[in-house]
Amino acid sequence: MSKIAILPGDGIGPEITAQAVRVLDALGESFEMEQAEVGGAGYAAHGHPLPESTLKLAKQADAVLFGAVGDYQYDTLERALRPEQAILGLRKELGLFANLRPAILYPELAGASTLKPEVVSGLDILIIRELTGDIYFGKPRGVRECPDGPFKGQREGFDTMRYAEGEIRRIAHVAFQAARKRDKRVTSVDKANVLETFQFWRDIVTDVHKEYQDVALEHMYVDNAAMQLVRAPKKFDVIVTGNMFGDILSDAAAMLTGSIGMLPSASLDANNKGLYEPSHGSAPDIAGKGIANPLATILSAAMMLRFSLGKLEQADRIETAVKTVLKQGLRTADIFEDGTQRVSTEQMGDAVVRAL
């Protein structure tokens, strides 16, 4: 029996995760689900955003369903204890190097975008962000005395960007394989004109591409990619990039849809074990009001069934159910428009369960 670790976290995390759990329960499969505190909730209960017991559970489980972390009262903690360290720690400890973030605009929600409908309607791109390398974890880092140059002797903050060959190879394989199931086009985003790390990235991606001659590969500088996402986002199929650029571009791409409350994500290790979470954050301002959109989390559960638990049919069932409730005109506050019906977090969960 598959074991799922449920980590609701902070803010709206518990409300939206609860609805995803209901949907999983309604599938008629039997999963072993166990819950643990993470983020601010982890700190409150155990003095650390990623308590040992939570990490242990996550390691034992076949997959992790994650809500969101972060809340005002933890903002003043020292960095090592802040909620977001939990997500960085889980990525590193579980080796979750491949972050898959689809940016899809459901036809029913085309009006929610700040972009003109013709620019975004039907948008369906997949951003693959490397998640355990780059400047996120590179060492050395810290604050030191500036060793040379015009600011010698002053304090300076510094970090190390880095990518080893094997790290680039494995994420490139993920991208080319994903593209094979889609429109067979990969855009690798780098800054090879300035950074040694990303000239190296470009060289390795080009080399891996030799094994995927049926997939088209294009290289694009990150500044240009940021422009093209605004100008003509539908031209992309799969985008693959590093951790830092991926952080920025995947959020920009999500916002193009205008409905970030709809977008799931998967973070996978080398054996398709994964952590699944909505692309949006913990939204502490609306927590506890019962108005948050649970669909991104429900769709994350669908990704979990597909990628980690091998239940492709059940994944399809959930995705179809979500499309059905959208067609029925049900909307949480974040995607509400005139002529649709505003529902609560729980009512949205009810509707998906019914549509199954």
Place this chain on the structure above:
Amino acid sequence: MSKIAILPGDGIGPEITAQAVRVLDALGESFEMEQAEVGGAGYAAHGHPLPESTLKLAKQADAVLFGAVGDYQYDTLERALRPEQAILGLRKELGLFANLRPAILYPELAGASTLKPEVVSGLDILIIRELTGDIYFGKPRGVRECPDGPFKGQREGFDTMRYAEGEIRRIAHVAFQAARKRDKRVTSVDKANVLETFQFWRDIVTDVHKEYQDVALEHMYVDNAAMQLVRAPKKFDVIVTGNMFGDILSDAAAMLTGSIGMLPSASLDANNKGLYEPSHGSAPDIAGKGIANPLATILSAAMMLRFSLGKLEQADRIETAVKTVLKQGLRTADIFEDGTQRVSTEQMGDAVVRAL
């Protein structure tokens, strides 16, 4: 008599720069203008993208008017000889640490944006990008043997991100002072939740802010900033950020306007000497066709008059003339819409000269 170095560069660079020079000539002031090769043209003439003679001229001049660099035939050169090294070299050698990039949407061009008119019409934000620090120039960098971790012994590409206290202080001052002349709001964009460099950045910007209590300061993570630029760009006034994040965000912001052919930029040193260039690139695909938009370069010349040459009235004259030609309905191909009149690069130059 002020001395201006004219560096046309590659692609459409020469055509657009020529029109800006005509406009400067038409002001009735006397400038000493001297021209030199840069970028691919520098390499072709002198074997280096930033020839010694060009650098010397730029150093002697009071200001530099720069076209654009890059063309297909230089793409296969080794990195150190590629055209874009000229712009990196000029920034470093001239100490041009403050890049000012306005993103303005002229009411006449609101239709050109891919965003809905209500989201962008009247957009007027100023992005201030630090230009000589960060991961662009930090050392060490290169390809080495990975020293530790699971990829130990493999090759890895690496770079160093860094900001010294004095570098952050001076760009923060530029931002707060610019905000004082505008809506008195600064958004400092960082990634303090992950990077030591940008936690340090946040601390120093907060400290400099004590001297500008009449200006509101907000800190924002770069991923969120990328989202907010798409969601509600008009909420920003001045954005200040590092070299790498600024590269990405300023291009995204430019593209929001849909008319990047209209956007100038200034790169200033500590004494208001500066390099002025359009925000767009060298567009080699349309070079020599006489269809490029010279207005960004003409507006860059206006910024030069204002910031480096102390000719505020002449700067205003040029900006007013540009508004006039837009009102007259004249449009180069990139901003052409039904109901307007399509003109060539030179005709656009003519029109601005006439409007003066």
